Amino acid sequence: MPINESDVTWVSEPKMNFWESTFLPAIFQGLKVTASHIDGHTVTQQYPEEPVKLPMHYRGVHRLNRDDQGRVKCVACMMCATACPANCISIIATEAPKNDPVWEGRDKYPASFELDELRCIYCGMCEEACPCDAIELTHIYDLTGKTREEMIFNKDKLLSVFDQTKDSGVDPVRTHRGKLSGTADFQSLPPLAPATSVNPDDRSAKASSPGVISR
Amino acid sequence: MPTVYVNNTPVEIGADERLNCIQVAQRAGVEVPHYCYHPALSVVASCRMCLVEVGEKKPDGSIAMQPKLFPGCQTPVKDGTVVVCDSDKVKAAQKATLEYLLLNHPLDCPVCDQAGECGLQDYSYKYGRGYSRLNENKNIKPDKDYIGDQITLFTDRCIICTRCVRFTREVSGTGELQLINRGSHEEIDIFPGEPCNNKLAGNVVDLCPVGALCSKDFLYEQRVWWLKTKNSVCPGCSTGCSITVDQNDDHLYRLKPRTNLLAQGYFMCDEGRFGWKYIHSEKRLTAPQQKQGSQQSAGLWDQVFPTAKSALEQAVKAQPSRFAAIISPWSTVEEAFLLAKTLKDLSPEVTLALGPVRSGEDDVFPKTVTGKPPAQVKFTIRGEKAPNRKGVEQVLQHFQGEVIPFDTIAGQVQQQKFDGLFVLNADPEVAWCPEFVTAAGKLKLLIVEDFLANPLTDAATYVFAGGAWAEKDGTFVNHAGLAQGIARALRGPGEARPDGRILWELAGRSGLFRAATVRQEISKEITAFAPLILGDLGEQGVMLSSANNEPAKEAALAGSAAS
Numbered sequence: 001m002p003i004n005e006s007d008v009t010w011v012s013e014p015k016m017n018f019w020e021s022t023f024l025p026a027i028f029q030g031l032k033v034t035a036s037h038i039d040g041h042t043v044t045q046q047y048p049e050e051p052v053k054l055p056m057h058y059r060g061v062h063r064l065n066r067d068d069q070g071r072v073k074c075v076a077c078m079m080c081a082t083a084c085p086a087n088c089i090s091i092i093a094t095e096a097p098k099n100d101p102v103w104e105g106r107d108k109y110p111a112s113f114e115l116d117e118l119r120c121i122y123c124g125m126c127e128e129a130c131p132c133d134a135i136e137l138t139h140i141y142d143l144t145g146k147t148r149e150e151m152i153f154n155k156d157k158l159l160s161v162f163d164q165t166k167d168s169g170v171d172p173v174r175t176h177r178g179k180l181s182g183t184a185d186f187q188s189l190p191p192l193a194p195a196t197s198v199n200p201d202d203r204s205a206k207a208s209s210p211g212v213i214s215r
Numbered sequence: 216m217p218t219v220y221v222n223n224t225p226v227e228i229g230a231d232e233r234l235n236c237i238q239v240a241q242r243a244g245v246e247v248p249h250y251c252y253h254p255a256l257s258v259v260a261s262c263r264m265c266l267v268e269v270g271e272k273k274p275d276g277s278i279a280m281q282p283k284l285f286p287g288c289q290t291p292v293k294d295g296t297v298v299v300c301d302s303d304k305v306k307a308a309q310k311a312t313l314e315y316l317l318l319n320h321p322l323d324c325p326v327c328d329q330a331g332e333c334g335l336q337d338y339s340y341k342y343g344r345g346y347s348r349l350n351e352n353k354n355i356k357p358d359k360d361y362i363g364d365q366i367t368l369f370t371d372r373c374i375i376c377t378r379c380v381r382f383t384r385e386v387s388g389t390g391e392l393q394l395i396n397r398g399s400h401e402e403i404d405i406f407p408g409e410p411c412n413n414k415l416a417g418n419v420v421d422l423c424p425v426g427a428l429c430s431k432d433f434l435y436e437q438r439v440w441w442l443k444t445k446n447s448v449c450p451g452c453s454t455g456c457s458i459t460v461d462q463n464d465d466h467l468y469r470l471k472p473r474t475n476l477l478a479q480g481y482f483m484c485d486e487g488r489f490g491w492k493y494i495h496s497e498k499r500l501t502a503p504q505q506k507q508g509s510q511q512s513a514g515l516w517d518q519v520f521p522t523a524k525s526a527l528e529q530a531v532k533a534q535p536s537r538f539a540a541i542i543s544p545w546s547t548v549e550e551a552f553l554l555a556k557t558l559k560d561l562s563p564e565v566t567l568a569l570g571p572v573r574s575g576e577d578d579v580f581p582k583t584v585t586g587k588p589p590a591q592v593k594f595t596i597r598g599e600k601a602p603n604r605k606g607v608e609q610v611l612q613h614f615q616g617e618v619i620p621f622d623t624i625a626g627q628v629q630q631q632k633f634d635g636l637f638v639l640n641a642d643p644e645v646a647w648c649p650e651f652v653t654a655a656g657k658l659k660l661l662i663v664e665d666f667l668a669n670p671l672t673d674a675a676t677y678v679f680a681g682g683a684w685a686e687k688d689g690t691f692v693n694h695a696g697l698a699q700g701i702a703r704a705l706r707g708p709g710e711a712r713p714d715g716r717i718l719w720e721l722a723g724r725s726g727l728f729r730a731a732t733v734r735q736e737i738s739k740e741i742t743a744f745a746p747l748i749l750g751d752l753g754e755q756g757v758m759l760s761s762a763n764n765e766p767a768k769e770a771a772l773a774g775s776a777a778s
Contacts, residue, residue, distance in 0.1 A: 077325030078438050093435040098360055107358075107369075108326040108435055131325045 054139050056170065059122045061140040062115055062153070063161035065133065065173055071102065072159060074134035076110040080126035088119035089126060113155040117143060133174055138165045217294035220272060221245055222301050228292070236267050236287030236298045247300050248309060248338045250316075250424045251376040252288035255481045255593075256385055260286035262316070262376050264338065266308045268299035284308050306342070313343040316374045319354040319399065320425070327372065329426030331439040335374070356402055362392075363411035365431050365485065366420060370402050373427035379403065379419035386482065386593045388581025389413040403427070414596060415580060417488045421471055432489055433469045442468060445704035446754060448691045450545060450602035450684045451487035454479050454595060455693030457756070458487070460685050460704035467494050467685060467705060477697050477755050484596045491685070493643040498668045500680035501709025511673065516710060523662055523677035524721060528561060530635035530660045535562030538635040539624060542611065543570035544601035545641035546714065547689025547701065548744070549733040551603075551610040553718035554639055559614050566633075567615050568624035569607060570640060571647075573600040597694060601642065602684070606692030609759075613741045625651040628658070635660035638671060641681065641714065647671045664714060666707070680711040687713035688730035690752065692759060698747060699756035700730070 019025055045052055054060075065073040076093035094111035096103035103109065126135050138161060145151045153161075165171040216227040219234075221243035228234055228242070235258070240247045250262035265287035270280030272295040280297070284304065292298065299305065317339065324330040339345070356370040380392045380403065391411040395404045405411055411419065420430045442461040449456040449470065457475035461468050470491060472483035503519040504511050531538045540558055542551045558565045575598035581589045611618045628636065629650055636658050647670055655661050656674030663675035672678045686707045692698045703713060719728035731750035738747040746757045 075326045076435070077330075079325065082438065082440065095435055098358075107323070 052141075054141070054170070058139050058141070059124045059127075059137040061117060061138055061143055061161060062120070062126070062158060063136055063138050063165055063171075064113060064155065064158035065136060065162050066159065069102075071106070072109060072113075072134070072155065073132055074110050074113060074130075075106070075132055076108050076113075077131060079129040079131060080135050083125040083129035085123060085125060086119050086121045088116040090114045110155060113158060115153045115158060116151065117153055118148060118151045136171070136174065138171045139168070140165065219292045219294075220297045222299060234292055236269065236285075236290050236292060236296075236300075237265055239292050239296075240267075240287065240298060240300055245300050247287045248342055249288055250334055250374060251378060253378055253381075253422065253481075256378060256381040256422075258288050259377060259381070260289040262374065263312045264309065264316075266312065267305055268302055270297040270299070271295050272297055309338075309342040310344050313339055314348070317343070317347060318349050319371065320374065321353060321355065321371050323372075327369070327426040328429050328434055328439075329372075329423075333426060334424030354399055356400075359404065361410065362403075362405055362428070363416050365417055365489065366411055367429050367431050367434065368403060369427050369429065372425050373403055374425055375401050375403075376424060378422040378424070379428055382415075382419055382422055383411065383413070386418070386581055387413045387415040388583060388589065391416075392419070413582070414484050414486065414578065415482060415594060417485045418472070418482045421482075430469070437463055437468045443704075445702040446473060447685060447701045447704060448478075448602060448693075448699045449483055449487040450691065450701075451484070451490050451600065452597040453599040453601060453604060453694040454597045455602055455691055455697065455699055456483040456487060457699065457754070458483060460702075462685075462705045465705045467491055473754070475699075475755050477695075477758065478693060478699065480594065482594055484594070486596065493667060494683045494685055496643075496667060499708050499711065500666055500668055500672065500678060501707075501711055503680055503710065504672075504675070504678035506676045511675075511678070516712070519677060520679075520717075520720065523679070526660055526677070527635070527637065527662060527721075531558065531561045531565060534634060535564035536566075537633050538562075538637075539566040539568060539628070539633045540637040541568050541570050541621065541624060541639065542607050543638075543640040543642050543645070544572050544604035544607050545570075545643075545684070546607060546639050547603060547687065547691060547730075548606040548610060548698070548737060549689045549728075549730050550639065550641075550714045550718050551607045552733065552737050552741075553715070553722055554637070555610055555614045557718070557722040558637070566619065566624070566627075567611050568619035569604070569611060569621055570638070570642065571621040571645060572604055573642070573644070573646075574598050575600070599694065600644070602693070603691040605694065605696060605759075606690060606698070609692070609741065609743045610737075613743070629654040631657075634658060636662070638663045638665075638675075639714070639718075640665045640671070641684065643667055643683070645669065664717060666711060679714075679717050680707075680709070681717060682707045682711055682713040686711070687715055688728075689715060690730070690734060690747070696759040697756045698744070698752060698759055700752040 067073045076091050078091050078093070081089040081091055091110050092112040093108055096106040096109050122137065124137055127137050140161065143151070166173060217230060219226045219228060219239050221240050222245055224243045226239055226243045228239060237247045237249055237252055247265045247267060249265040251259055252265060263286065266284040267287045268280060269285045269290055270278050272278050278297055287298070316335065320335060324333075324336065327333070330336065358370055359368040362368045375394065377394060380394060383392045384390045391405050391409055391413065392403055393406070394401055396402060417430060420428045441463045443463060444459045444461050447458055447460045449458045456479040457473040458470045459473050460470060470483070470488050472479070472481060474481050502513040503516055505514050505519045505522065540554060542554060555567055558567065577598050578596040579588060579592045580594040583589055608618045625648065627633065631654070636655055638661070640663065649670070652670045652674055655671060661675045662677045662679070663672045664679040664681045665672050666681045666683050684701060685704045687701065688703050689701050690698050691701055707713070713728070715728040715730060715733070734747045735750045737744045743759060746759055
């Protein structure tokens with residue numbers, strides 16, 4: 001369809017005045033920008049001569065956290081393996097031995113936890129899916145290995161990554177809950193502490209005091 | 216016809232039907248959430264999840280509603296009953312009930328085996344409130360890891376619906392489980408030293424709407440959302456319980472009963488439930504075998520099969536009256552038909568016989584204290600340990616006019632009346648008598664199709680590695696003449712092939728084996744199987760004899776109402 005002549009707006013270059021046509025103001029403006037950068041401040045990081053500074057949300061090699069008793073925090077719920085888009089996590093769960101003080105309060109733990117660091121796409125979905133903050137991504141980025149097998153991290157290796165990074169300053173353990181079902185463990189619970197958003201129409205949302213539903 | 220109004224929708228019910236609000240709502244396509252109610256158990260109305268508003272439509276058209284909510288499971292409906300399941304009052308009650316049930320329920324869904332198929336999860340999502348307002352610590356009771364050999368109890372997850380207690384009292388009749396203590400200290404327990412080890416004990420795990428009772432066999436093996444499910448039939452006995460087969464990555468993890476009032480009802484026995492382990496046995500045949508000299512060696516299908524096929528054809532052509540075939544009562548109707556038809560097409564003089572049928576005493580439930588048979592049988596574990604004797608017999612009857620039992624043919628083999636023998640076996644626990652094996656081993660040609668190595672496969676000239684029941688499509692006909700379809704849920708190990716495919720290729724047919732097509736062919740050729748004409752047997756199966764069809768239909772109607 002041809003364009004209607006009435007829809008076309010013709011524009012022309014604005015005419016330059018005398019100073020503009022000398023180009024001197026533009027040159028001085030450019031020199032000003034250049035001069036403002038001669039203060040020694042550099043953005044370039046001299047990697048690998050200097051260690052790189054990464055943002056806090058950087059997603060590198062995984063670790064398996066330990067709880068306050070040094071046991072693996074993972075409860076083998078396999079949410080990470082379910083969420084993983086690269087299918088790189090394989091877990092074999094087992095029942096925690098009863099009457100064993102080491103596993104007190106635990107029902108289930110991973111007998112084997114294997115994560116293929118080569119197959120992983122470092123998307124962080126596992127960390128997001130984990131209900132007990134057991135798997136986290138660290139700032140370790142320079143991962144090398146001689147064989148493919150070496151790059152499949154097992155439980156011990158993932159735990160050793162935790163030992164190596166927990167005090168590094170950039171990889172803090174994000175929570176200290178250490179247990180499942182934390183709602184019962186909170187010392188103080190606000191009157192309405194929703195796990196999900198509260199429907200404002202809900203009677204409980206209009207409650208004058210916690211535990212009392214007004215009609 | 217009496218009319219009941221569910222959420223303003225009129226539902227017509229039968230004149231003499233006795234339904235409760237949950238059942239009538241199901242007919243209207245409305246879900247009334249419930250935990251303690253189960254169609255096979257008595258009603259206790261203890262979970263309070265099914266509270267609904269009930270009223271009556273008077274003849275003058277006015278509606279009088281009861282002022283309070285009623286438990287839907289305990290409230291029968293009649294002509295003019297009005298049931299309201301979606302009012303604000305009902306929704307508020309559902310929310311409150313769920314909040315109560317969840318007060319002390321640990322939120323350990325990540326470690327709970329039931330997560331993904333949990334009544335609490337589902338209803339909390341649909342009807343609950345998504346957060347807890349409990350400020351106190353949860354009441355945590357110690358787990359009981361020995362309730363029975365197969366059952367473990369996570370006491371703190373229990374919501375005291377007492378389905379398991381009622382099951383052991385009413386269906387198994389053994390009454391091992393009970394509620395002890397009162398109030399919030401109430402918990403499920405056994406009498407000390409009397410574990411729940413009856414033959415139907417595994418059903419309490421299925422009945423448990425939450426993750427309190429768990430099966431030790433399946434515990435922490437697999438997350439349920441990874442399982443792929445196919446409908447099938449338990450081959451353990453001639454009851455032919457409708458089941459689902461749950462597998463992942465060609466590994467079978469569990470069998471669960473499927474409601475089918477035409478077959479067994481709602482449950483299955485532990486023998487069937489845990490009896491599938493042979494499917495992953497190390498004795499599985501993983502490739503066809505061929506005997507060269509006295510040594511048997513595994514080969515490729517492309518090499519062994521054509522040789523075996525031509526050897527079979529030659530043996531039949533040379534002296535057809537000296538060739539016989541034995542068809543196991545564990546084979547499907549399709550396999551029996553394909554083999555019988557292939558051999559009878561080669562020569563009508565070939566002898567066909569039924570394989571060994573393991574039989575014993577039927578075991579009926581509920582058990583009574585006195586040991587007398589129960590007044591009303593609620594579950595039967597049949598003594599005949601074969602899923603398809605009736606089906607195979609019908610096929611043999613059609614092709615031969617008589618059914619030769621195994622003892623007769625075994626005697627004839629031992630008297631050297633045959634030169635060649637084809638044994639189609641699928642019974643994992645078959646016990647061939649040594650004399651028969653020796654005699655069969657001396658035959659000129661012995662072809663055995665089986666899926667587990669046994670003395671007969673060791674003696675065979677050719678061994679076809681077949682599939683277990685969970686690896687093939689087909690039809691089983693149970694003791695009452697109900698034809699149900701089994702489905703290929705997983706692939707067999709190595710080079711093992713489903714028997715239907717092997718026999719399809721043995722028949723020299725082109726294309727692929729498809730059970731529904733063979734079923735239609737059978738229904739056209741054998742009058743007894745005429746009801747299978749559609750090819751698809753549906754979820755409930757099809758009754759073969761027309762005499763049985765009327766009660767079957769009624770049961771099906773009742774079943775659809777109850778389920």
